[in-house]
Amino acid sequence: MPYDPPPHLADLSLAQIADLVAQRKLPPVENWSPAKSGNSDMRIAADGRWFHQGGEITRPAMVRAFSSLLRIETDGGYALVTPQERLSIEVEDVPFIAVEAQIRGGSIAFRINTDDLVIAGNDHPIEMRSYDGAQVPYLLVRSGLWARCARPVYYDLAERALEADPDNPGLWSEGVFFALGAAE
Structure with a gap:
């Protein structure tokens, strides 16, 4: 399924922006406690770019998908979480x-x-x-x-x-x- 980014904010009314916010459904990562854990070999640079094993992830749809699985852990670290697995991810400043x-x-x-x-x-x-x-x-x-x-x-x-x-x-x-x- 192709990813179509939303239009620029300047082109939207406040009601349209609120509708788009409400439509975004994120997985309940805060409720998942997978038994398996590891390291994702991923990093989010301070400028917001995402990397995997040193190479930049350039597909916006991939970054968007990964970002929906991101959570902050109780120790202050970050992880990508699915019901089956929790993988640590390095974040240089904020995600x-x-x-x-x-x-x-x-x-x-x-x-x-x-x-x-x-x-x-x-x-x-x-x-x-x-x-x-x-x-x-x-x-x-x-x-x-x-x-x-x-x-x-x-x-x-x-x-x-x-x-x-x-x-x-x-x-x-x-x-x-x-x-x-x-x-x-």
């Missing part, structure tokens, strides 16, 4: 990158590098973290899995936040205020 953001009607919608869509709010907070010597916003995608905002996304959000209130830069989404100043 996802927020590559696009749109603000519509009091909500901030993000597209993740795996083409998942996330709307910031109580269940998907934004927090500032230190990365590569700078304060950068991170978005909770799901179940302890975070996305770092790509530089253009962060610059756009920061510009909007500074326009709204230069003394207390931040943005509202789904009734929640997210400060975009330096982390305390």
Whole structure:
């Protein structure tokens, strides 16, 4: 079955974005406790690229499929999980990158590098973290899995936040205020 990525966020209404978010059904990896475990020989680089045995996985559909099996373990490590097997995977920073953001009607919608869509709010907070010597916003995608905002996304959000209130830069989404100043 061919994979068709969703259209760009700029082309969608908030209702259409919410519908696409609701349609994405992920496997219940948090409920699976497979007996067999091992190492996947996979790595997610800090820039969001996926690698297997040193070679980059370039097929977006493969990355999307693997990302749906990803979970964070209680020890802070990451694993790809199926009902039969749990394979560790190296993650250099966080598993996802927020590559696009749109603000519509009091909500901030993000597209993740795996083409998942996330709307910031109580269940998907934004927090500032230190990365590569700078304060950068991170978005909770799901179940302890975070996305770092790509530089253009962060610059756009920061510009909007500074326009709204230069003394207390931040943005509202789904009734929640997210400060975009330096982390305390």
